[in-house]
């Protein structure tokens with residue numbers, strides 16, 4: 202796989218290349234450069250820290266979309282054992298942009314599901330770039346109801362630009378599929394933990410985004426509209442996407458501050474893609490901790506708290522009538 | 525085959541600049557120039573093609589609810605600016621502009637009234653206020669509508685007219701989809717009916733929440749109904765958009781809605797349906813007036 206790097210990652214990549222060259226040189230020439238290596242490594246982590254302390258919201262969006270970022274099935278593989286993938290919505294198709302099945306997380310049975318992007322042209326065609334059709338949302342609901350039937354907690358992983366906007370999706374009513382999921386997720390009497398692992402794109406994300414805990418990986422975003430879409434409408438030009446990204450307050454920190462997510466899961470310095478194993482280990486621990494807490498809550502309390510959690514979201518004023 | 529002939533209209537080509545402003549309007553559906561008075565007389569329906577124009581919330585209320593029986597709920601809720609959103613125009617400025625333009629505080633009017641023999645909880649969305657978009661106020665008012673209807677055991681009717689979520693409120697607006705759907709779930713679990721009426725246009729975020737969760741979904745003729753806009757679909761897929769795509773007739777054919785109802789038949793159809801879905805009209809009429817103290 203080609204090594205992609207984002208514009209703001211370039212200084213890091215250059216230093217890392219230099220480090221490798223120096224190592225190769227020292228091996229080939231049998232010259233001790235350990236002092237220089239230490240110096241260079243220090244410089245790399247300093248540069249990383251500098252860059253990652255000053256990321257703009259638009260940089261965060263780029264990281265969330267990084268082509269090497271771990272995807273849903275990467276996390277399933279790294280965190281779970283005994284994963285049995287389940288297919289199809291029993292009505293129309295098996296949407297490969299939405300994957301899921303039973304798995305064990307530290308031996309705990311869970312239903313784990315999420316949107317799935319592809320890594321290359323071929324898999325992206327199959328996965329529709331992680332943008333699900335109505336059948337994807339209906340498949341997700343089928344699996345979640347199955348989980349509830351067997352008292353199995355649900356973990357959803359979200360990484361999608363949104364539900365796919367296409368003629369077929371409209372003919373099969375993607376809006377209705379998402380709406381039904383929202384309604385039904387409030388009625389499933391098992392713990393649901395939602396994690397935004399990359400892109401949290403609007404209704405397509407929310408369609409599997411109702412739960413008792415909402416986690417977000419540090420360099421993910423979650424937004425009502427894509428920055429490009431927002432820029433096209435409000436600035437009449439998609440080129441203003443970075444301004445729109447700032448205005449939308451879509452970063453993990455902004456969302457945490459607004460009380461719209463419960464937890465930010467820290468990423469390795471440099472982003473999840475620089476150390477997917479460490480990322481998966483961190484996420485696994487966070488999921489297990491939350492799972493343990495939620496499993497101790499009686500089902501009726503769980504459902505009431507889930508309702509209250511979303512019930513409290515919104516900011517408005519009360520004004521004197523006629524004023 | 526048609527059994528009876530339709531009334532024929534002669535259409536006259538008129539140039540736009542020849543039109544005295546305010547007296548004539550161009551129908552967006554058939555492109556005919558229509559005398560505005562004629563549209564108003566016909567409850568906002570194009571006399572040439574039966575396209576249903578948007579009407580004001582007050583006009584809608586007058587069509588649906590018995591005179592002098594409407595009590596507005598939550599009239600005091602007004603939008604805040606949680607993101608301090610600034611683009612080319614700030615949200616604060618947009619709110620001021622839209623309040624002035626529409627004489628409304630936000631994009632939905634909620635309350636309780638008599639529809640024929642039934643007491644109903646009614647929400648009327650207005651496209652004139654920021655495209656009928658759902659921000660925190662719309663989400664809160666719709667949620668309270670369902671919660672009060674649940675407490676007072678009332679059916680809910682919502683007339684939708686919306687372009688989706690209100691992006692100026694960022695993720696707060698997206699979460700209104702979840703919040704309102706949760707309220708629909710509780711109301712429905714108590715066995716109470718919810719009828720969703722889709723008018724032109726009803727799209728995006730609101731459609732992906734309460735608007736498509738009606739026990740009955742009806743639409744006015746020729747309304748644009750869907751999730752993604754036709755322009756976005758065309759840009760994304762490069763597919764040709766079929767004729768009549770995302771119109772009421774299209775979504776009826778594809779199984780989303782129960783029926784298409786002309787505006788003039790709307791109230792009688794709703795009353796007829798409520799007759800099947802609520803306790804008897806007498807029982808409903810004898811029901812004590814809801815207590816002033818209601819849970820929030």
Ligand SMILES: [Zn+2]
Pocket residue numbers: 551552553554555556570571572573574575
């Ligand atoms: Zn017309």
